Amino acid sequence: MLPVILSASFMAAFDFSVVNVAAPSLQTTLHAGSAALELVVGGYAFTYASGMVTGGKLGDLFGHRTLFLLGMAGFTLASLLCGLAGTPGQLVGARLLQGLTASAMVPQVMALITATFPPGERLRALSWFGVTIGLGSTAGQVLGGLLLDADVLGLGWRAIFLINLPVGLVALTFAARWLPRGRAASRPRLDPVGVVGVSGSLALALVPLALGREAGWPAWTWLAMAASVPALVGTLAWERRIARRGGEPLLDLALFRAGSFRTGLAVNVAFMASFSSLMFTVTLLLQAGLGASPLHAGLTFAPLAVGSALSSILGRGLIARHGRRVMTFGSALTGVGVLGLAVELRVLGADLTPPWLLLPLGLAGIGSGLTLPSVLGVALSGVRPAKAGAASGVLTTTQQFAGATGVAVLGALFFGALGTHPGRADFTAAAQLTLWIDVALVAVTTVLITLLPRAATTQPLVSQPNRQPTAA
Numbered sequence: 001m002l003p004v005i006l007s008a009s010f011m012a013a014f015d016f017s018v019v020n021v022a023a024p025s026l027q028t029t030l031h032a033g034s035a036a037l038e039l040v041v042g043g044y045a046f047t048y049a050s051g052m053v054t055g056g057k058l059g060d061l062f063g064h065r066t067l068f069l070l071g072m073a074g075f076t077l078a079s080l081l082c083g084l085a086g087t088p089g090q091l092v093g094a095r096l097l098q099g100l101t102a103s104a105m106v107p108q109v110m111a112l113i114t115a116t117f118p119p120g121e122r123l124r125a126l127s128w129f130g131v132t133i134g135l136g137s138t139a140g141q142v143l144g145g146l147l148l149d150a151d152v153l154g155l156g157w158r159a160i161f162l163i164n165l166p167v168g169l170v171a172l173t174f175a176a177r178w179l180p181r182g183r184a185a186s187r188p189r190l191d192p193v194g195v196v197g198v199s200g201s202l203a204l205a206l207v208p209l210a211l212g213r214e215a216g217w218p219a220w221t222w223l224a225m226a227a228s229v230p231a232l233v234g235t236l237a238w239e240r241r242i243a244r245r246g247g248e249p250l251l252d253l254a255l256f257r258a259g260s261f262r263t264g265l266a267v268n269v270a271f272m273a274s275f276s277s278l279m280f281t282v283t284l285l286l287q288a289g290l291g292a293s294p295l296h297a298g299l300t301f302a303p304l305a306v307g308s309a310l311s312s313i314l315g316r317g318l319i320a321r322h323g324r325r326v327m328t329f330g331s332a333l334t335g336v337g338v339l340g341l342a343v344e345l346r347v348l349g350a351d352l353t354p355p356w357l358l359l360p361l362g363l364a365g366i367g368s369g370l371t372l373p374s375v376l377g378v379a380l381s382g383v384r385p386a387k388a389g390a391a392s393g394v395l396t397t398t399q400q401f402a403g404a405t406g407v408a409v410l411g412a413l414f415f416g417a418l419g420t421h422p423g424r425a426d427f428t429a430a431a432q433l434t435l436w437i438d439v440a441l442v443a444v445t446t447v448l449i450t451l452l453p454r455a456a457t458t459q460p461l462v463s464q465p466n467r468q469p470t471a472a
Helices: 002-029 034-062 064-084 088-105 107-116 119-150 156-162 164-178 192-215 219-244 253-257 259-289 294-322 324-351 354-382 385-418 424-449 459-463 467-471
Strands: none
Touching (some): 002 064, 002 088, 002 119, 002 156, 002 259, 034 107, 034 192, 034 385, 064 088, 064 107, 064 156, 064 164, 088 107, 107 119, 119 156, 192 219, 219 253, 253 259, 259 294, 259 324, 324 354, 385 424
16 A cells, blocks of 8 residues: 555655756746746645645545545646646646645545554654655656656657656556545544635735736735735634634644744744755756756756755664754755855856756755754654644645745746846856855754754654644
8 A cells, every 4th residue: 555655745746846847948838937937836835735734634524545536636637737738827727736636635645654554564654755755856856857858759848747647547546446444533623714814825925926026016916915914914813713712723823832843833934945946946047047958957956856865764863863963964064055056156157067066966955854854853842742733734834835935035036136138147146146045044944953952853753643644
């Protein structure tokens, strides 16, 4: 069963990263503007995050097997729609649907692992879950570049989405045969107002940031961003009201009383905003600015992806022995890698070539693998076990929202710095601007990690009862 359900995690991670490699191709063949590119990348993360917690609760209500099958079928269909898109708007809409269907299938993976595997095997299964996400991100960069470079059947960028069709159909076939039936003992209540309120508040802020520059910053962009604040305040008031009445709000505000949780949430936001924008802008720099092929661009990112996957596995023992010091070192190492990229752009400018990026990207990858996988466990150390499910759901959802925000905000700065007819020097200057901001965000991450509890462990993610990973 494990390879079948892990296929969902692989596909979700693959499709998050693969569009970075395809972004320049979408500009030239689909005539996608900067706003469309930001929505193609960040929109997927946005709808993925919006539905994550609700997807877990729906699995409890209707069965994890049912939600997995529906989510996988929907994701496969959305991938087909992405591959058939004829306009940037159609592709953006299909990507939004793809993220939403991913939020239905992915939460069921950890729920099925916890519900099905005995404690002695569960830790290994969860380790493979982490490895699969790393492999999916790696494949998104490398295999995506290979597919684009090979121009399979003349499909161009469409191949990166259509490859999901055979994978999804095979996964559906075996999932229908092997996944166990049944529902969780608890029957959670949904909070549709909370889902719409949180997602809508963030959309009011992020959509204008993505579309505003290209549209000339019309009045509606400023009105929308201004409206996002009262919309979020109203949503939080609603969530507080549900909690006082004994309901199950989407955001359990009582979680924020734990200092470790608040700090862990801040670490997630700072790190993911910097990391997602780094992937987006460096890909555009490589292909549109330096003229690298999609394959060479993907291979340039390989040290980052492989380093992240390996260090997240090998670093578990170090973190168990040395705690947050390893995480602090990992964040600092990520900062060194990003700083190295910024310095190279500053010194070499238009003379920069892709091989110069290999070492700093590799350092950033190793550092990220030592940092991010353990933040969730440390942040949960101050949360009561009964609240671990809600807390992990908020943390993982925040990661996706932060990634979408990083792409929207720093992507807008990147395209704004390019100008109307950019050359090689313009791309290196624009990337340098965003990289300096990424350096600052990683520095903030490092400082915040020093405020986390000294004990660092991922045990809360393994030992909690069935309800916990459903929300995650």
